[in-house]
Amino acid sequence: MKRILTGVIATTALLGGIASAPAYASPAGGNAPGRHCVVAPGPSTTCYDTFREAIRQATGGRVTEAPSDPAVALASAEFARDINASGLASDGRAPVSSIEYENPNHNPATLTFALGACGSDDSWDYGLSDIDGVDPAWDDRISSYQGYNGCQVNHYEAPGYRGDRTGYRNSQKDMGSMNNKTSSLRWR
Numbered sequence: 385m386k387r388i389l390t391g392v393i394a395t396t397a398l399l400g401g402i403a404s405a406p407a408y409a410s411p412a413g414g415n416a417p418g419r420h421c422v423v424a425p426g427p428s429t430t431c432y433d434t435f436r437e438a439i440r441q442a443t444g445g446r447v448t449e450a451p452s453d454p455a456v457a458l459a460s461a462e463f464a465r466d467i468n469a470s471g472l473a474s475d476g477r478a479p480v481s482s483i484e485y486e487n488p489n490h491n492p493a494t495l496t497f498a499l500g501a502c503g504s505d506d507s508w509d510y511g512l513s514d515i516d517g518v519d520p521a522w523d524d525r526i527s528s529y530q531g532y533n534g535c536q537v538n539h540y541e542a543p544g545y546r547g548d549r550t551g552y553r554n555s556q557k558d559m560g561s562m563n564n565k566t567s568s569l570r571w572r
């Protein structure tokens with residue numbers, strides 16, 4: 385099933401079975417650089433002061449002891465195991481699909497997409513056609529990323545999955561020519 389996040393139009397029909405995910409409040413001016421933001425189905429974006437709190441919220445309280453430094457978390461096999469294991473729970477909450485980072489090498493500000501796990505085939509599972517719809521502060525800002533729960537991520541230069549792209553990958557510490565260009569994304 386494909387789920388499309390337009391950023392401005394979100395209906396329960398579009399979101400199917402994950403519409404029952406816990407409600408996340410909309411940000412109230414919480415998109416300043418340096419924050420740790422979580423995108424849940426809806427879509428809704430909520431930002432937190434610390435990476436640990438963002439991960440706690442993104443995993444529905446299942447991962448409470450994430451390292452406070454995102455780069456340290458990304459280097460931790462235990463953290464990856466915890467994030468993937470948290471996606472196995474069938475409580476209606478969407479598992480973490482990927483974590484996107486402001487700078488290369490997985491730091492310091494983060495944007496966690498908790499849209500769901502990904503299937504094993506080559507068709508895409510989730511799409512965000514314009515990152516402005518969830519957080520304009522993140523347009524042309526992503527510089528590294530890591531997929532979880534079976535997800536590979538494709539990053540596109542322009543809205544609507546157009547322009548240059550990274551191709552579907554599980555992780556990049558350095559996005560090369562796509563550094564600071566992402567305006568739309570797909571997960572598979």
Ligand SMILES: [Ca+2]
Pocket residue numbers: 485486487488524525526527563564
């Ligand atoms: Ca950047």
Ligand SMILES: [Ca+2]
Pocket residue numbers: 523524540541542543564565566567
């Ligand atoms: Ca762009």
